[in-house]
Amino acid sequence: MESMETESLFTRVGGEAGIEKLVDAFYGRVTSDALLAPFFEKVPMEHLTKMQKEFFSEALGGPLFYTGRSMRQVHAGRGIRKEHLQRFTEILLETLEAERDDLDLTPKDVNDIYSRIAIEADRITDDVAESG
């Protein structure tokens, strides 16, 4: 088997089309989840998924870059707590596992992708100690 070390995760996931598939599947699950759906009720999903595609692309080393607001700005004051964040990242992992075969991802890819997104976690909730 050839080494995949030099390939970016963006490439591993199938480029822009793969990102699109992943983000659509992810937000399909998030907005159908009883705990999380209320947060997204009044959000224009077209804009959100566009921003998410950029965000995922940048996080996975792709050529598309995130042009949205900072993670803190976007999420502050929404009453997002640890339990919501936990569910959100859990659904991310579920989505990656579910799409794994389709996107031809290794378990390591799934882990790497998950880590690159979940690393933002401490900027999301309102119950993390705020400084300034």
Ligand code: HEM
């Ligand atoms: C690691 C965790 C998370 C990441 C990386 C993330 C990332 C993002 C990104 C990139 C956007 C688009 C920002 C923009 O439009 O400029 C966004 C928007 C949003 N996120 Fe998150 N998010 C995370 C967790 C959560 C959680 C846990 C919730 C709620 C339970 C949440 C609720 C929202 C909502 C409601 C918006 C739409 C804001 C608006 O357009 O009015 N996010 N998120």
